[in-house]
Amino acid sequence: MKAIVYTRYGGPDVLHLADVPTPAAGDRQILIKVRAAEATKSDCELRSFRYAVRWLWLPLRIAFGITRPRRRILGGYFAGEVVSVGGRVTSFAPGDRVYGSAGLRLGAYGEYIVLPEDAAIACKPRNMTFAEAAAVPLGGLNALHFVQRASIKPGEQVLINGAGGSIGAHAIQLAHSMGAQVTAVDHGIKQDLVRRLGADDFIDYTIDDVTTTGRTFDVIFDMVPGSPYRRLIGMLQPGGRYLNGNPRLSVLLRSALTTRLTDKTVTVAFAPETKQALATITEMIEAQKIQSIVDRIYPMSQAVAAHRRVETEQRQGAVVITIGEPDEPAEP
Template sequence: MTATVPTPSATTTMEAAVQRRYGGPEHMHLDTVEAPQPGPGEVLLEVRAAGVDRGVWHLMTGRPLVIRVLGFGLRRPRQPIAGEDVSGVVIGIGAGVTRFSLGDEVMGAAKGSYAERAIAKEDKLVRKPAQLSFAEAAVLPVSGVTAQRAVERAGIEKGQRVLVLGASGGVGSYIVQLAVAAGAHVTGVASAAKAELVRSLGAEDVIDYRTTDVTSLDLEFDAILDVGGLTPLRRLRKVLSPTGALVIVGGEGGDALTGGVGRQLGAGIVSLFTRQTLTSFVAVTAAEPLEALAERIVAGDVRPALTRTYPLAEAGTAIADLAAGRIAGKAAVVVK
């Protein structure tokens, strides 16, 4: 059967989740806006779904304040349409694009993906694995690439003991799977309500952070991956082997100005004076790591832990639910 190839529409407007001031979900609403057009090296997507992640929350609230001076808008969001993770169908192609054709089903990163249409750079997209739904594909790029980079940074190998803090979250759910695929023995830290999800992803043990401080236990790990946590370095180092690796993923909490970035900077300094490796990183959603991640999907090493979906009109609610800890694994905004 021949697939139906969409024809680029002459439609000039679209529905989008728009936010014109920093703040909570009450400032995000569905609106009719001008539809984008692709420039050189860009493609126009008919958005099918978009992922929900902590980065979207930071841009919605403008917190920590440092992101405003980094080019995202001092008084209001420079990009009024939220969303970065995306899956959809190519319906328009800009000059110089060679990797995609009309009708291709893709996933990756786009500008303002909480909308009926979005623009993405060619080098930030890959073809969607056939076994994934659009909603599943939409929650893979940002969190999946970050998790992949974290596991690589930790140098996880077969037989190692690995601790994952934030194991039930978006990035953590992928880290657990990738570490298990590498042959590691994984212990996840999560709430009791989300423990079953973490076990289903391959963790051998799950510790409820609300009742047990893992750093007080008589345990030792070859690698610790701390996703968005606030546990002091000195405590994490107590359960890290003398030559183990601690990878700090993200920078939640902290002060209003810089958030949790101070802990990351401190880890780099302390690492200079110990045999332990204490590090952090910045992951970039791009075609090369996305292709590697897609191959892991096809091989069966990892799957999106999609547990909730929201319609486009409830995009703000989805972000609020994520920030409040009401989402296990990943959530998607389904556009079509």
């Protein structure tokens, strides 16, 4: 099969197309023909091994390969079609159109991927193309996890820092659908996008510092590495919740103290991506409570350009790579 591979860490140019062996499904596994994969910030970080949150470098380098990448095919989030299933698989059959997360196994930048039946995979929302569906699981699963942990109530004031990114854009939609008043913080070029997704208010971080506005919030959802922890905690209402999806080591250490010693709660957990959570997301998509936000779609041969687009940070939504055949229209 064809795959976008990389054999050394570096800039987008290390990505190239290669022929690699097609995997086969084991007893409890499914073989999926990938049709689209999101090119994510995480893929770019794994490719370059540059992390804004520095403590992640060592554990990830040990896991992914000290001198060169152990897993040559990137891609954590995808949509595709089941081609074959192992003898003990009961919940999927050949022909099923699916989407989901490959988790740390990666591999969605290849024409075929094998995943365990119990991975975070679900039937593709019928009202989405493969490209649109591939743009959902990263943002949807991570945002759902944090929004659920925040137990948002209707009318609460929610601040989303990094709101125009893959995770933030889904968090806006989820918080808005729960009846929250959402304030989004991101670069000014993303204002129209985040307002369209349900943000009531917008702060351009390149012009204004949200921590000096004098405003307070019930929930702060923060995806920006290196944001000012103490000042953000100071913006919480009594009983407020701060959720950080990209914590520095110092935030990890201080979070327990804040939760124990104050009336505020800090959550820094990484999202467990589950089948049940993806099923919830699918229901919300089919009920038109969540939409997919695709910025640009690139063919496999332009993976380098796709990663450049993610890294220039000018994108309005997800960058998607179509794998193999062209996409097909969604059902109405």
